[in-house]
Amino acid sequence: MKELPKEALDLDQKIIDFIRRGTDFKDDEGFNRLALEVFTLQFKSIPLYRRYCEKRGIRPEKISSWEEIPALPTDVFKVMELSMFPSKTVRTFMTSGTTKPEERGRVGYDEGGLRLMDATIEEAATSFLFPDGRKTKILILAPSPEMAPHMIMAYGMNRLKDYFGLPQSRFLVGREGFEVEILLKELRSSEDEGVPVTICGGSFGFVNFFDYCREKGLRFKLPPGSRTLDAGGFKGRSREVKREEFIRECEEILGIEKERSVNLLGMTEISSQFYDSTLRNFHLGLALPMAKINPPWTKTVVVDPETLKPLPAGETGLLKHFDLANRGHILAIQTDDLGRMAPEGFEVFGRSKEGEAKGCSLTIDEMTRIEKGI
Amino acid sequence: MMENLFELEAFYVPLELRDRVKISRTLVYEDESTRILLKIPSIDRTFIQSLIHHLREKRRDYLADLPIETIVEVLDEASRRWLDKNYPLRRLALKTISLITGFSQEVVEASLDAEMESSLREDMWRALSLEIGNPLYLNNFQYSPQLGGYSRAFGPELVVSIFSENIPALPHLLFMRSALVKSACLGKVARGEPTFAPLYLKTIEEIDPEMAECLAVLYWQGGEEEIEPFLFEQADAVVLFGGVETCRSLLEKIPRRVKALVHGHRLGFGVIGQQRMKRQGLERLAEEVALDCSMFDQQACLAPHIYYLEEGGEVSPKEFCLAVAAAMERLNQKMPRGRISPQEASAIHQLRASYEFRELNGEEVLVLASSPKTDWTVAYEKDPGTFSPSPLNRFIRIYGVEDIFQVPPALKQIGPFLQNAAVAIGDKREKEFIRILGELGVARITSPGKMSVPSMMWHHDGISPLASLLRWCDVEKKDENL
Numbered sequence: 138m139k140e141l142p143k144e145a146l147d148l149d150q151k152i153i154d155f156i157r158r159g160t161d162f163k164d165d166e167g168f169n170r171l172a173l174e175v176f177t178l179q180f181k182s183i184p185l186y187r188r189y190c191e192k193r194g195i196r197p198e199k200i201s202s203w204e205e206i207p208a209l210p211t212d213v214f215k216v217m218e219l220s221m222f223p224s225k226t227v228r229t230f231m232t233s234g235t236t237k238p239e240e241r242g243r244v245g246y247d248e249g250g251l252r253l254m255d256a257t258i259e260e261a262a263t264s265f266l267f268p269d270g271r272k273t274k275i276l277i278l279a280p281s282p283e284m285a286p287h288m289i290m291a292y293g294m295n296r297l298k299d300y301f302g303l304p305q306s307r308f309l310v311g312r313e314g315f316e317v318e319i320l321l322k323e324l325r326s327s328e329d330e331g332v333p334v335t336i337c338g339g340s341f342g343f344v345n346f347f348d349y350c351r352e353k354g355l356r357f358k359l360p361p362g363s364r365t366l367d368a369g370g371f372k373g374r375s376r377e378v379k380r381e382e383f384i385r386e387c388e389e390i391l392g393i394e395k396e397r398s399v400n401l402l403g404m405t406e407i408s409s410q411f412y413d414s415t416l417r418n419f420h421l422g423l424a425l426p427m428a429k430i431n432p433p434w435t436k437t438v439v440v441d442p443e444t445l446k447p448l449p450a451g452e453t454g455l456l457k458h459f460d461l462a463n464r465g466h467i468l469a470i471q472t473d474d475l476g477r478m479a480p481e482g483f484e485v486f487g488r489s490k491e492g493e494a495k496g497c498s499l500t501i502d503e504m505t506r507i508e509k510g511i
Numbered sequence: 512m513m514e515n516l517f518e519l520e521a522f523y524v525p526l527e528l529r530d531r532v533k534i535s536r537t538l539v540y541e542d543e544s545t546r547i548l549l550k551i552p553s554i555d556r557t558f559i560q561s562l563i564h565h566l567r568e569k570r571r572d573y574l575a576d577l578p579i580e581t582i583v584e585v586l587d588e589a590s591r592r593w594l595d596k597n598y599p600l601r602r603l604a605l606k607t608i609s610l611i612t613g614f615s616q617e618v619v620e621a622s623l624d625a626e627m628e629s630s631l632r633e634d635m636w637r638a639l640s641l642e643i644g645n646p647l648y649l650n651n652f653q654y655s656p657q658l659g660g661y662s663r664a665f666g667p668e669l670v671v672s673i674f675s676e677n678i679p680a681l682p683h684l685l686f687m688r689s690a691l692v693k694s695a696c697l698g699k700v701a702r703g704e705p706t707f708a709p710l711y712l713k714t715i716e717e718i719d720p721e722m723a724e725c726l727a728v729l730y731w732q733g734g735e736e737e738i739e740p741f742l743f744e745q746a747d748a749v750v751l752f753g754g755v756e757t758c759r760s761l762l763e764k765i766p767r768r769v770k771a772l773v774h775g776h777r778l779g780f781g782v783i784g785q786q787r788m789k790r791q792g793l794e795r796l797a798e799e800v801a802l803d804c805s806m807f808d809q810q811a812c813l814a815p816h817i818y819y820l821e822e823g824g825e826v827s828p829k830e831f832c833l834a835v836a837a838a839m840e841r842l843n844q845k846m847p848r849g850r851i852s853p854q855e856a857s858a859i860h861q862l863r864a865s866y867e868f869r870e871l872n873g874e875e876v877l878v879l880a881s882s883p884k885t886d887w888t889v890a891y892e893k894d895p896g897t898f899s900p901s902p903l904n905r906f907i908r909i910y911g912v913e914d915i916f917q918v919p920p921a922l923k924q925i926g927p928f929l930q931n932a933a934v935a936i937g938d939k940r941e942k943e944f945i946r947i948l949g950e951l952g953v954a955r956i957t958s959p960g961k962m963s964v965p966s967m968m969w970h971h972d973g974i975s976p977l978a979s980l981l982r983w984c985d986v987e988k989k990d991e992n993l
Binding site: 185188189192209210211212213215216217442443444445446453454455471473475495496497498499500501503504506507 | 612676677678681703752753754755756774776777778779807808809810811812814816853854856857858860861862864865867868869871872883884885900902903924925928
């Protein structure tokens, strides 16, 4: 019923083969070729995107490099459906951050798109989260996909659980909220039995758990090989914590070595994930500065916030990502994240807020609070 | 080689106390040609206590008995100096404000002129008459036939004010108002623009050193537990400028006996009726709209987020947008948009793209924009029935409406935050329309092109800024000796 056209299936197979070569296989030419193929199909299949490109004088036959593919600003997903085959959508993920459903970005995935995402999750985690190949008990500080069907993080962590988790792995946010008692029990039993744990979930969930532990005077010494994976920032749902402090808390409260706390940049609009290199480098004995790593099926470019043109290496600007696994919607995505390129990958500084208020006009943030009646 | 090096202080205190100010650090602002060293004072309770003591004493000995006529003359002279293009402090302020805030020098110049031109002798007399009837009530007891006795108005001894915005030349209004009601005034500059207020007080010192002894401005980190509650405790009135959240949290720290006035963030909009949507005069009206959206780079609460255009006139809203876009471009040549943060630029690109896709999708939407930079944007759509704020920095949303009376319902929810409306209806509906806006909460209604230049007489944010500071004493006696 939701069968995709042959050309999409064939292309997906080529991309999956590319992804399955792993994260160490550098093949810029192969990436370029596939990126142009994906663009060609998206140009052909998504009329709105085609018009957007044509307005900019870009057509597949006119370009020879992935860098020329027009990027789609993330907010467009709030107002438009931009899937390649909307009638084949089997799963829709939505962005968080606002209470108004009409202001949440929506990205539809077809079967092939989900398969591509699954492949990226498995390959990237193999390199960056489980380079030791170890199976652990995965405890997830997030709701399950059944509870949060539109949350891409829930989907991704469920995959991690399936691919890499021991049987007692589980989600820890239920209908009644965060199941802290169960988490405590699971952590204690791991300590007792020596079963290493992978705790993963939203960054704010960790911080709230740390605060809880401090208040109750709880500490853990999790077995060697335990690790954390956090993503998504704080979003005003916990206190804001700097990376160094986060890692220190993992060490002090959970007893997890600092090299085993990994942060991931994931976005609803992007099928692939960008992991910190920390744990992989630690495992390989490499002393490289920490950065977010582009797996070979993705590229990231830093652009000037004023002109959206690429910036010289090292300068801070807005991150633009290219992801072959985005075959089902749009390959090139313009984000509003600030960051800069680093020798091994890139750094992301997030959507940091303005320091001091500038003018005296009511801001969009203030307006949102007023509308909510706060 | 640095051509221009300037050293300034982010504070102004009376002469006698000046050598007691310790400098805690120096902030450096620089671009290719200019470097500004801004000295930040180190503030503690002991110093503030001496400062407040000094301000109160000088007020009692001098300002409290100074005739209002003299005060007006001093303030008028200050405004005139600032209007003189060769006045050294003005020239310095143009450089510092522009470098620190990112506003272009042209924008700063236009806003200084607008502020000072409405701060002259006649403006002050009119404001005083409007708010308190007879300004002489400020000098001594005046016979009031209505009362059948004598009345006098007293200002607070000490006004404390917190400025937390970067709007150039805004703080001088508060010092003027304090002086007019014969109050000493201690202000806190905004970190976003800490240079204008100290320079303005220097001008007062040049003209009337004794009056300047009653005025001071300091710099400290906003929200510092120690200083603010301590300061509010000793004030007679507090005037707050700032964001909704900032003002809320500051208000909680003000003791009950202290009078508090709040100028929180608010917003503006414009409405043009079909009778004014004409070919004749189109370019001029479009220029006025463009000016409203470009002054202070749209960052003042006076600026419009949305202009509503009524359909059915000779010129369609879309056609009008083309004229506004052309005017925005011309204005940007003459008075360039300032430097903005990456987040602000990103917000503009993101919203432009959303509009562009709706346009590509065949919706009744039009987006016109500067390229490749974010200097200005005109985004047209049919009125969605809700008020969506603009990301500002010269991004104007234009909503087409079938009937101007469809506008007010969308404004109801944000009534208390409505500041300023430009209204040009051009037929007999205007009176009724204005009545409705007034009831909704709009504080000022003006014409397109005038949004950024309220007069001194304005009931700022809907309050009487002078009268609100005063308390009255009535004497129910007809005794000639009084």
